[in-house]
Amino acid sequence: MTEEFSHVDAEDDAQMVDVGEKADSRRRAVASGEIRLSDATLEAIAADEIGKGDVLTTARIGAIQAVKHTWETIPMCHQIPVTNVETDFEVGDAAVALTVAVETVGKTGCEMEALEGVTTGLNVVWDMVKASEKDDDGQYPTTAIEDVRVVEKSKSVPQE
Template structure:
């Protein structure tokens, strides 16, 4: 592990990392996360019976948009050419799980883009179903977004 923190210059000021000298590589990152919801809300999502509309399609669009705009929301994140985004939802017994895979060819990785896709996609799910989750006391006892993590990363030299 290096003693240098590359997002800070010799004066301690924040800086973007210079990747100009790096060779282009094919890069892929996969992130995953979940939103825990009540059984009735999970059933409504699975049946496409949520008052606000198609939860998973709306969340898929949100996830893809977030991937494409990560550089605008994460400080010092490079704007990278996204070559592919795949999203997958699994409505389980306790949660909706979202997996986002991002691919690029460039000088820096796409883990942040995959993580942004997951967190935004799950936030969209929450936005679509929050009215279903509120109990009689106005609380949200079941809902929780969590376990967001990078589950795969690969780099291979571009041809």
């Protein structure tokens, strides 16, 4: 039997799903995405030559903060006890890729937290490099955040 959850009540009003009766379990979610950038910007990031400072360290902090505050930005998302956050950046030939892994022990999953971490981390990269990405018309012809998705989700019941 599949449990059915709904974010609407009998009168079709929005509501938070009640997870109070669910057992705690160890949960993990991993999300990834990338920001496509110009070759010059990618080289500047790799050499730590962006005028605003250390792009990847700043983006890492932003990603972790976003994970911890997801419940404040996603309507009806439960506040969960985040037990671990891992961030991994890779500066490639055409993009900076970011993977965020989130772990918790609780009654609900952490996919939204992983997604928030990725999108915020990539937004921070954009903010840090936007001056070098802008063309003469003030546009961003190369810059694009792409392929944001959950790549892993797991749940296991802790042993007593």
